[in-house]
Each structure stands twice: as C-alpha cells, then as structure tokens.
Amino acid sequence: MGNFFEELKNRNVYKVATAYAITAWLLIQVVDTVGPNLGWPDAVASNLIKVLLVGFPIALVLTWLYEFTPKGLKRTGKVQEETIDNKRAGRRLNHLIIGVLAFTICFMLVERLFFADRITINKTQKASIAVLPFDNLSLDSEYAFFANALPARIIDELASIGGLNVTNRTSSFGANKTIGNTKELAELLNVNYLLDGDLNYDSGSNRVRISAHLINAANGYIMWSKSFEEDFENIQDIQEKVCREVASNLRVQLIPQEEEALSERITENQEVYKLFLRAKEFTMNRTEKDLLQAIELLEQAIALEPNFAEGHAQMVVSHGLRRGYGNASKEEVRPIMKKHLEKALALAPEKPEVLFAKASYEFRTLNNKTNVVEDLKKAVEKKPGYVEAHYELYNALTSTGQPELGFKSLQKVLQLDPGNSFYNAMLARHLFWRFNEQEKAIAVIDRQMMISPDAPNANRLALFKSLFVVEAYGDLVESFKLKYREYKKDPTDRWNLNYGTLGALGLDLWPWSEKLARTIQLRFSDTRAVWNNVGAIYLYKRDIDAYQDLVNYSIQEKWITNDEITLDQAHLQMLSGNVENALEIFEQGFPNIANGKVLDGDLEYLEDLPVLVYIELLRMNGEDEKADEFANSICDHYYKKIETNPKPSAHRKNTMMVECYYASDKKKEFLAKLEEIYFDRMDKRDWYVNMKYGDYLRYEEDPEYQKLFNKIEADVHRQRAEVIEFLKEQGDWNPAWDKELGLE
Incomplete structure (x- = not known):
C-alpha cells in the first residue's frame, strides 16, 4: 500500500488533483460572479459544475497513465527511468498551482471591490422577489382585472414558500406605477428579483395566454421567460408552474408542506375562481x-x-x-x-x-x-x-x-410590504407613542408621503402626522392643514371626517366640525361614528339636552356598550349639577369599583377612565377619604407604568401626571404641570378640548384655573386666526361663521 501512495506522488497525481480543484473552484466563482451581470442563464453555472465533476476522475486517470515530458505526451513507464522528467513536471505543476492561487486572490479582491454590490440588492435575503402587475392585452375590458388578480394569486402562492421573501402586492403594484427603472424599483422594494409579464384573456374561447419573465434586478437581465396558452380551466396549473419555476431559478428547495400547498387548488370550478378573484380585487x-x-x-x-x-x-x-x-x-x-x-x-x-x-x-x-x-x-x-x-x-x-x-x-x-402606506403609518405610530422616538416617526411618514402620496390609505400617514406635530411642536395650524388636504382629496372618507371633526374642536373652530359632522350623519348614519363625532360637538358646546337625545338614540341602535352608557349618563348628570344621581348611576353600572374590590388587585388591565370618573364624583359628593384611597391607587398605577416603560409616550406620561394631580386634588401641582406641558413642552394635544368637555369640572369656578384656561384659549385663538385666513384663501370659509364664533 505504501508503494502505491509513493507511486501517486511520483506520478504527480496529488498535484494535479490540487491544481484541478483550485482551478475548478475559480471557474465556478468567475461564472457565479460575472454570469449574472452578463445575463447568463443559471444553467451555465450548473452545467459547468457537472462537467467539472465528471472531468475530475478523468484528469486523475490520465495523470496516472500519461505525463508531459520535453519530448511531448508520453505513456508512463517505469518510474525510476523517468525521475528527472517527473521532477520537471512536478515543478511545472507547482508553478501552475501558485499561479492559479495568485489569480484567485486577485479575483476575490476585484470581486469584493467591484462586483459585490452589483450582484444583490437585498443581501440578507438573497431569494427575495416582487411580483408586478401584468400588462393587460385583453380586448374585453370586463376581464382587465385579471392582469392584477392573477399576479396577486401568484404572490399568495409564493408566500407559502418559507425560503422566499415575497413582497406584498400593495408595495409591488404601487411602486410599479411610479418607478419605471428596474433597479430603482427593486431597491425601493429591497428585492433581488422581479417577476412581470403580460396576460391576454379571450372570453369567447375561454383561452388565456400568459407570458412571464423572471428578472435579475441588479442588472435587468431576464433569467427565465416562458409563455403559456391554455383554457382558463387550467389557470391554476399555470400559476403553479410559474411558482415552481421561480423557486427553482432562485434555488429554493421546497419542503413537502410547500409542495402540497402549491399543488392545492382552492376550487375546481373555474367560474367560482373568476368570481373569487374579482371579489378580492374589489x-x-x-x-x-x-x-x-x-x-x-x-x-x-x-x-x-x-x-x-x-x-x-x-x-x-x-x-x-x-x-x-x-x-x-x-x-x-x-x-x-x-x-x-x-x-x-x-x-x-x-x-x-x-x-x-x-x-x-x-x-x-x-x-x-x-x-x-x-x-x-x-x-x-x-x-x-x-x-x-x-x-x-x-x-x-x-x-x-x-x-x-x-x-x-x-x-x-x-x-x-415595505411600500404600504397604512403599515408605515402604523410603524410611525408605534415609534412615536410606544418608543417616544418622535423625530424618527415623523421621518418615516415624510419619506412614505414623498414616495407614494396617492397610494391607498396614504391619508393615514398625514392624519397621524397631524397628531404628532401637535404633541411634539404644538403646531395646531400645520395639524389642521394636514387634515384639510386629506379631506379635500376625499371628502367622504371616514378617517378624514373623523380626524377633521375632532381636530377642528381643538382650534375652537366648531362650525367646521359641524360641517364635517353633517357628512358623517348622511354617509355613516348607521354607525357609531355619529356618536363619536356629533356627540363630541354636543359635549364641547355643553348642549346637554342634545347629547342626551344622542345617547338615547345610540342605546337604541346598540352603538355603545353598557360601560359607555353608564359613563355618558353619569357625566351628563354631573354636568347638570345632579351629583347624587350621577353617583348612583355610576355605582350601579360599576359595582366592582364602587365596592372597592378593584383596589385589591392590579389595575394594569382596568380602564383608567371609570376610576377617574368615580374619584371626581366622590370628591364632588364630599367623600374625600374614599376618593383619596382610589387616587392613591391610580397614581401608584401610573408611576409603575412610567417606571417600567423606559420610553413612555411623552403625551401619555403628561396625561398620567396631570390626571394624578387632579385625582389627588393637588390643585397647585395640577395647574403648574398643565401650564408646563402646554407652554414649555409644547404638547398641545387635547388639553383645550378636555377643559371644554368638563374633564376638570371641580376647578372651573377657581380663579387660578380660569386664568390658565384663558391663557390657553388665547393661544388656541391665535392659531385659529391663521387657520381662518388659510380657509379664506382656499375659498372654504363661510362668512356666517364669523358671527357664530363671535368674531364680528
């Protein structure tokens, strides 16, 4: 056995194997790096690997049988007779190995410096893809929706493959409308591949023709392209074939569960499938x-x-x-x-x-x-x-x-779904109110509004920002303008109406609120939006009779819960001066609070509002000792929340501090904190409206409270004057409102 290995060494088999392996590896790396940038199909790399694997044992056999000598290729004879030639061949192989290694190092440096960023856009998830809406070539406009519906189904099916990162349709379809360049589109969606195509459906013959193209987004080259023409009954088969081709070309191995999911048909009835696809689009x-x-x-x-x-x-x-x-x-x-x-x-x-x-x-x-x-x-x-x-x-x-x-x-x-305006709005909301990262939250909104200003649900971005600028900068004017612009884009959108109605109250611009509330009453008459918005106006104006009628109607329509009914009825009685009636209504509606059992447990999952209302009623009824007991518990609860949350929302923290001082009847601290929050911290969200609602009813006759209220109202009216000028410029100011607001 020892002689055999010595013979392998003498015949340079080891050196040939080493040189072959290094050279083969280098060739594979070159093809894998350069190929995608030159538009070579993936089959080139896979075929090269197969050839090199087959060639390896052949090279070893030929090395054993033949050798290069100064006299040319010669059949190997006795080793001892060819020692000098063998040594020369060995030195040549050494030079070859060193040369290949040096070239490999140079290649790796060049690849790292010049090609690395061109191969992939999303480096953390190589198999990342966005499916674009297909071009509609159908003559029958009734079936144009297929050009969106079928790619959407392909997205749904690809989404079941764990090894793929598939961008949702909202982002891919939306970005495709505004960005034409392949690489820019992929960079925005953070994907390495795009799937697009065209579709032609002939309703007369019930035939569908689909051409699909898989594109390497880094260089724009088509990796795979195929056309399918079938009866519509086979449409789900086509979708499956496309999905399998995508997975194969992106080298994603399907597990049995994913194989089963791709093979499954949601229905065998193609008329049902058409109806389903169309319903999803609506x-x-x-x-x-x-x-x-x-x-x-x-x-x-x-x-x-x-x-x-x-x-x-x-x-x-x-x-x-x-x-x-x-x-x-x-x-x-x-x-x-x-x-x-x-x-x-x-x-x-x-x-x-x-x-x-x-x-x-x-x-x-x-x-x-x-x-x-x-x-x-x-x-x-x-x-x-x-x-x-x-x-x-x-x-x-x-x-x-x-x-x-x-x-x-x-x-x-x-x-x-990186381009979805609604989800970006939720991210901004989370950053602003849960992590207290105000500037970052506003930056998220500004970026998304710049990219997709007219995308579905884009109004959420502007509406959330309208709250952010009031909390962070105290800018009621910019807040109103943001809501106004969204309202003008769609005067019937429920979110626009809701935010616009309540936002205008914060500027003491209730005629504008009433204008928007009338639209809510007409378009959303069967929903609790009427109670939310119209009720807010009645409460703001202290129109107790009108609010009582609305509460009665809301109860009849089953818009509000039993707890909400109790709180509304108690608050109305309190505003009317009937404290004993209010207390009786509350204690019947919240027996667990009234008997004090709520204090035996953790207040973590209890709504703060009922406890705060009960404290107010107890103090107004002269039961300060019991009120103190509840106030101490709610304040401890608030302090615990602030301590355990390293980044509480600034507005929420401010609210908890103000509510604690008011519940504890610490008037001096309450007024000082409220003034600091409003004028120093510039958090001007809701405070004026809360005062108008009667949230601090016990202090309304107090001169110091009235002084602070007048100071806050003066700031509100100063900003309201700017908004009125803005509405006049826009042609949306009703001169009759001057009299209603006492501006004449």
Whole structure:
C-alpha cells in the first residue's frame, strides 16, 4: 500500500488533483460572479459544475497513465527511468498551482471591490422577489382585472414558500406605477428579483395566454421567460408552474408542506375562481361600494359551490372591513360573519385563511383574545408571507401586553410590504407613542408621503402626522392643514371626517366640525361614528339636552356598550349639577369599583377612565377619604407604568401626571404641570378640548384655573386666526361663521 501512495506522488497525481480543484473552484466563482451581470442563464453555472465533476476522475486517470515530458505526451513507464522528467513536471505543476492561487486572490479582491454590490440588492435575503402587475392585452375590458388578480394569486402562492421573501402586492403594484427603472424599483422594494409579464384573456374561447419573465434586478437581465396558452380551466396549473419555476431559478428547495400547498387548488370550478378573484380585487379598494360588490360576488361563488372554504373565510373578512371602512354596524355584520366562519371552520379549520378569519372575528368583533395569538401564529407558520396575518398578530400581541413581540411582527409586515402606506403609518405610530422616538416617526411618514402620496390609505400617514406635530411642536395650524388636504382629496372618507371633526374642536373652530359632522350623519348614519363625532360637538358646546337625545338614540341602535352608557349618563348628570344621581348611576353600572374590590388587585388591565370618573364624583359628593384611597391607587398605577416603560409616550406620561394631580386634588401641582406641558413642552394635544368637555369640572369656578384656561384659549385663538385666513384663501370659509364664533 505504501508503494502505491509513493507511486501517486511520483506520478504527480496529488498535484494535479490540487491544481484541478483550485482551478475548478475559480471557474465556478468567475461564472457565479460575472454570469449574472452578463445575463447568463443559471444553467451555465450548473452545467459547468457537472462537467467539472465528471472531468475530475478523468484528469486523475490520465495523470496516472500519461505525463508531459520535453519530448511531448508520453505513456508512463517505469518510474525510476523517468525521475528527472517527473521532477520537471512536478515543478511545472507547482508553478501552475501558485499561479492559479495568485489569480484567485486577485479575483476575490476585484470581486469584493467591484462586483459585490452589483450582484444583490437585498443581501440578507438573497431569494427575495416582487411580483408586478401584468400588462393587460385583453380586448374585453370586463376581464382587465385579471392582469392584477392573477399576479396577486401568484404572490399568495409564493408566500407559502418559507425560503422566499415575497413582497406584498400593495408595495409591488404601487411602486410599479411610479418607478419605471428596474433597479430603482427593486431597491425601493429591497428585492433581488422581479417577476412581470403580460396576460391576454379571450372570453369567447375561454383561452388565456400568459407570458412571464423572471428578472435579475441588479442588472435587468431576464433569467427565465416562458409563455403559456391554455383554457382558463387550467389557470391554476399555470400559476403553479410559474411558482415552481421561480423557486427553482432562485434555488429554493421546497419542503413537502410547500409542495402540497402549491399543488392545492382552492376550487375546481373555474367560474367560482373568476368570481373569487374579482371579489378580492374589489376588497382591496376598501370602500363601502366596493366591499358590497365584493360580497355580492362572493355570494354568487358560494351559491355555485357551497363548500368553498376560502369563499366563506373571505366573507368574514369583507364584512369585517365594512365596519371599519364602510357603513355597517357590529350588530349588522356579526351574525353574518359568525355564519360564514362556522362554515369555513367545518370545511377547512387548518387553512391559513380560515385561521386568520377566525382570529380577526374573535379579536375585533367579539373582543375575545383567548386563542387569537395561537391561531395567527399557526396561520403565518403555514403561510410565512401572509402579511395580513402578521399585522393582526402585531395588534394581538400588543393588546395582550407583549409590545416587544408585537413590534417584531410589525417589522416582518414591513419586510414583506415595505411600500404600504397604512403599515408605515402604523410603524410611525408605534415609534412615536410606544418608543417616544418622535423625530424618527415623523421621518418615516415624510419619506412614505414623498414616495407614494396617492397610494391607498396614504391619508393615514398625514392624519397621524397631524397628531404628532401637535404633541411634539404644538403646531395646531400645520395639524389642521394636514387634515384639510386629506379631506379635500376625499371628502367622504371616514378617517378624514373623523380626524377633521375632532381636530377642528381643538382650534375652537366648531362650525367646521359641524360641517364635517353633517357628512358623517348622511354617509355613516348607521354607525357609531355619529356618536363619536356629533356627540363630541354636543359635549364641547355643553348642549346637554342634545347629547342626551344622542345617547338615547345610540342605546337604541346598540352603538355603545353598557360601560359607555353608564359613563355618558353619569357625566351628563354631573354636568347638570345632579351629583347624587350621577353617583348612583355610576355605582350601579360599576359595582366592582364602587365596592372597592378593584383596589385589591392590579389595575394594569382596568380602564383608567371609570376610576377617574368615580374619584371626581366622590370628591364632588364630599367623600374625600374614599376618593383619596382610589387616587392613591391610580397614581401608584401610573408611576409603575412610567417606571417600567423606559420610553413612555411623552403625551401619555403628561396625561398620567396631570390626571394624578387632579385625582389627588393637588390643585397647585395640577395647574403648574398643565401650564408646563402646554407652554414649555409644547404638547398641545387635547388639553383645550378636555377643559371644554368638563374633564376638570371641580376647578372651573377657581380663579387660578380660569386664568390658565384663558391663557390657553388665547393661544388656541391665535392659531385659529391663521387657520381662518388659510380657509379664506382656499375659498372654504363661510362668512356666517364669523358671527357664530363671535368674531364680528
């Protein structure tokens, strides 16, 4: 055996093997680095590897049998007769190895300095892709929606592949409208690859033709391209083929669960599938009209296929959206949502879409948080790119006292959907109010507003910023202008109306609030938005009779909870001077507070407002000793919150301090703190409105309180004057308002 290894050495087999391995590795690196920048297909690299693997044993055999000599290639004879030639060949191989190593080092330096940034855009997730809307080549405009709907389904299916980072449609579709350059688009979305194409559907023959292209975003070269022409019945097969080609070209290995998910069909009935795709497109618009259209299409789909699990789950989601974006009350949609959820759970309880529908219904409609986090974690485990489920998980974790974990879910949301204006607004909100990073939060909003000023839900950015500038800078004028601009873009949007109505009260500009509230009464007459906004105006103006009528109507319409009814009725009695009646109403509505049992436990999960109202009633009724007991507990609760949160929201911290001093009847400290917050810290959000609402009713006759109120009101009116001039410039000032505001 020893002679054999000595023979390998003498015949330079070791050196040839070393030289071959180094050279092969170098060739692979060159192709892997240069190939993508020259537009070479991935098959070049894989074929090269195969050739080199096959060539390795062949090279070793030839080295054993032959050698290079000064006389040329010669069959190896007895080793001792060729010693000098062998040594010369060995030296040549040594020189070759040294040369290849030197070239390798130079190549690695060049690659690191000149090519590294050109190969990938997203360096942390190489297999990252955005699917763009397809170009519509269909002559029939009725089916133009397929150009968005089918890429959206491809996104949904790719989202089930754990090894892929797939940008959600809101970001990819939105960015595609404003940015034409491939690399700039990919950099904005932070992806390395783009999938685009075109689609032509002929309704007469029911044939569909799809051309898809996978693009390396760093250089714009097409890595893979293919056309499919099939009957529409095979559309889901085409989607599966595209997804598999994407995964293969991005070298993502599918696990059995992902293989199964790609092979699964949500329905075999293609008419049902068409209706479902169209319904999803209407749902994306988030308007009452579009949501009703989506629901009608889903009803048609379910009528054709009663056991359509995804259809039932989508019905739950669409009816839930009508509460937030449309004109539906909880009582109207709850039984419908429950019916479809029960059907979906009976058909496919473990589907991610069904798990999401279940969690969303329990969390937002029933306020039941028991299994929500677990269900949402299951949904994102089964479908890692499920953006909506990640976002709902953020809300669920945050609301159950796990804000750090919740923020991680929000970061995942923005990783998957970086250009979504709504999610960026939520990030800014989290940064501003939970981490007290005010400048960073405003920067997030400004950047997103610059990139996508007209994107869906972009008004959330401006509306949140309108609150931020009041808290951080005390700028009521800029706050109003931000809300005004969004209102002018869409005068019927519920968020625009709500923020505009309440924001104008902070400027003592209640005629503008009444103008917007009338639109709310007309367009959202069946929702609690009427109670929220119209009620705020009545309370602001101390129109007790009108507010009482509204409360009675809200009770009849079941807009408000029993706790809200108790608080409203007690507050109205208190404003009317009927303290004993107010106290009786409160103690009947909140027996657990009235009997003091609430003080035996932790106040962490108790709403602050009922306790604060009870303290106010006790002090107004002369029961200071009992009020002190509650005040001490609520102040301890506040101090604990401030101490345990290293970065509490400045406004929330200010509010807790003011409420503590008022509850403890420390008038001097209360007035000093309120003046400091408003004029020194420049946090001017809500304080004037709270004083007008009667939140500090006990001090309203006190001269020192009146002095501070007048000082704050003077600042409000100074900024109001600027807003009035702005409205006049915009042609939106009603001269009759001068008289109503006492400005004549």
